[in-house]
Amino acid sequence: MVGKGSQSVKAGGISKVVCLFSILFVALASVMAGCSGPSYPLPDHLGAKIYHGAARGDVKCHRCHGNLGEGGRGPMLTHAAKTLSPEDFIKVVLDGRNNMPPFRSALTEAEVLAIMDWLKKIPSG
Numbered sequence: 001m002v003g004k005g006s007q008s009v010k011a012g013g014i015s016k017v018v019c020l021f022s023i024l025f026v027a028l029a030s031v032m033a034g035c036s037g038p039s040y041p042l043p044d045h046l047g048a049k050i051y052h053g054a055a056r057g058d059v060k061c062h063r064c065h066g067n068l069g070e071g072g073r074g075p076m077l078t079h080a081a082k083t084l085s086p087e088d089f090i091k092v093v094l095d096g097r098n099n100m101p102p103f104r105s106a107l108t109e110a111e112v113l114a115i116m117d118w119l120k121k122i123p124s125g
Contacts, residue, residue, distance in 0.1 A: 040052065040067055040068055041068070041121065041122060042118060042121060045114075045117075045118045045121070046111075046114040046118075047114035047115040047116065047117050047118025047119065048118045050107070050111050050114060050115055051069075051115050051118060051119075052067075055111075056106065056107075056111075058106050059103060059106050059107060061077070061115065064100070065077045068122050069081070069119045069122055073099075074099075074100060077119050078119050078120075078122050078123075080092075080119075081115075081116045081119035081120050082119075082120055086113060086116060089112065089116050090109050090112045090113070090116075093107065093112045093115070094107065094109070094112065
């Protein structure tokens, strides 16, 4: 009987170790998933940070214009950034147009130009 009890303790110890490793694996996988970073090009570009709300919480262009400026509720910005003059792009962003609200109180001209510069670096579809 003593032998059977020690086998039971060993089996219980192994299952605890397996359980502990499983928990550590899941925790590590969760942490690594959060470390993948932003899913857009040039995430360190100031324009990208402003566009996605990382630099300014009150501005989140991607909600209407898509993660890559590809359009959504709002028009495609990758094309607009490449075809509009900087003055016209600034005017639209700061003053608004059609259904787009003005961002004059939220952005400076330099920030709008940073967004425009970032959008120009993204290949348009």
